[in-house]
């Protein structure tokens with residue numbers, strides 16, 4: 160028998176096949192969906208983290224009023240004698256600015272506020288920051304339309320892409336329009352670039368006002384001269400780790416704490432890379448293990464259904480032998496059919512996976528489909544089909560024709 | 568193999584079998600010469616001279632030891648080209664087993680099966696399959712059609728196995744189905760056909776490779792008497808064309824169409840007679 164005829168045979172016999180072949184196909188579909196979705200999302204997450212890190216170079220760092228090491232190891236320090244949370248003040252900003260190698264500092268306060276535009280009211284996070292945040296993190300907070308506010312301006316706002324374009328129903332808050340924050344009028348002067356669906360997506364909803372406006376907005380939530388975070392630009396030619404040490408010593412002495420008991424953290428690109436990297440690799444190892452187990456279990460299920468399917472068709476094997484088919488002809492027929500089942504499962508699974516990823520992407524889940532995955536999926540699914548079909552097909556093909564014919 | 572062992576470990580029947588085998592073989596040689604003369608059918612002269620199928624001392628044992636069954640014992644006979652032979656015997660006498668042995672669907676425990684002069688017991692399984700496909704067409708009581716294939720596809724199947732191009736096999740299969748009055752049912756699945764129609768499809772499939780030998784096991788067994796008559800008529804027609812036909816049945820009334828009867832009982836040849 161020719162290979163093309165065995166394909167014809169397989170297609171004909173799949174036309175009227177029982178539930179079992181479709182269950183086999185379903186098994187492959189589920190395996191493929193699990194693998195493609197999990198891997199694409201893992202790759203998507205690491206890509207968007209890498210992208211974000213690339214905008215956060217080694218010449219940038221920021222300070223937050225919490226000891227992250229302690230918070231992460233003691234479950235946010237609840238019930239602990241030493242709470243890892245502290246506060247940063249204007250005095251700390253001045254100290255940081257005096258550390259050699261620190262080129263620029265920018266202060267940020269943030270909190271919730273009520274934002275109103277064209278009759279729609281939203282309770283959201285508003286950032287009150289020095290205009291220098293747009294230069295220090297210029298790669299990230301890129302102004303697309305309009306401009307950043309200046310040092311001396313008040314009652315102006317720079318909007319993230321979504322904050323301008325999709326938060327207000329069909330209305331858009333374009334440059335020049337006016338919105339109310341906690342009842343006061345603010346004029347839109349700039350709209351930022353769309354940050355896409357990656358890790359940074361939530362910053363598309365960011366709303367920035369000048370530092371002094373923020374101070375006023377969050378007066379009730381902040382201590383006198385408190386600053387929620389400090390952004391730092393480092394001069395070239397300095398070792399970021401030395402600068403970090405210098406900053407830590409200064410603030411620790413301001414806060415009268417030892418470095419072990421510090422109530423703040425200086426976050427550098429290295430720190431993020433290490434922390435995020437270790438979380439991501441743990442995550443992808445876990446997901447890989449789950450997928451591997453699922454695939455093995457699925458593979459056993461597929462072999463089993465394939466085996467049953469071949470058993471059910473032993474009489475057909477007997478008929479084929481009675482009309483002159485050799486063992487090889489029969490193996491070719493069954494292997495082609497198994498491969499076809501695998502291929503159908505692979506195609507359906509891949510299509511389903513792409514659909515799932517696309518829908519998940521609409522909700523901001525980052526994903527990355529690689530071409531080599533398409534190849535892998537088809538090799539995998541055809542391989543599973545053939546592997547699962549091979550042993551039963553070979554055994555069945557070797558039966559005495561009369562035994563196969565008598566099989567019911 | 569286990570059968571052969573068990574035969575030697577059971578000295579009584581095995582010894583008897585060996586003794587009877589040569590006897591039967593000798594007596595058959597005598598009977599054989601007289602068999603292929605004096606039938607009234609219009610078969611081309613000289614055709615009967617050619618031996619097409621021969622069983623030489625064939626035994627088939629199932630199982631071993633106390634529970635072992637000898638389905639066929641020391642069977643020795645020759646079929647000549649163009650003969651229509653019926654194999655008659657009660658249920659369980661070994662008719663189907665004999666047919667399977669003649670059609671290379673089963674291997675004899677001892678003895679040899681010759682087809683067109685080839686000792687089939689000495690060739691590979693693949694060669695047996697080829698020989699079976701080219702020389703022999705089967706018609707079974709249970710039709711044995713492939714249920715997911717249409718009538719036409721079932722008939723085309725043997726040609727597909729032998730790499731006949733699609734156009735040609737479609738043409739041939741259609742022609743043969745039309746000849747068997749099945750032209751109006753080409754694209755029906757077996758489940759959409761009546762028993763008689765299924766058997767016609769099965770006969771068409773048996774004929775598609777133009778085999779010299781047709782082996783039919785109770786071909787009318789699942790059919791009512793009228794449909795059975797029609798199928799029998801087809802078999803007679805095939806015989807008229809000069810094909811060698813072996814018809815296994817336990818139905819005495821079918822003997823009338825045949826020219827030679829082989830009667831078996833308990834796996835032994837009881838009587839081989841020529842009908843005039």
Ligand SMILES: Nc1ncnc2c1ncn2[C@@H]1O[C@H](COP(=O)(O)OP(=O)(O)OP(=O)(O)O)[C@@H](O)[C@H]1O
Nearest residue numbers: 629630636638657658659660661662663664665817
């Ligand atoms: N696979 C097998 N294993 C054991 N015994 C078998 C096997 N096949 C057939 N037999 C036995 O061999 C004997 C002959 O069986 P066979 O099917 O040839 O009979 P038959 O003449 O065709 O009967 P029927 O007219 O009922 O079809 C029976 O006793 C049967 O039980």
Ligand SMILES: [Mg+2]
Nearest residue numbers: 662663664784
């Ligand atoms: Mg029988």
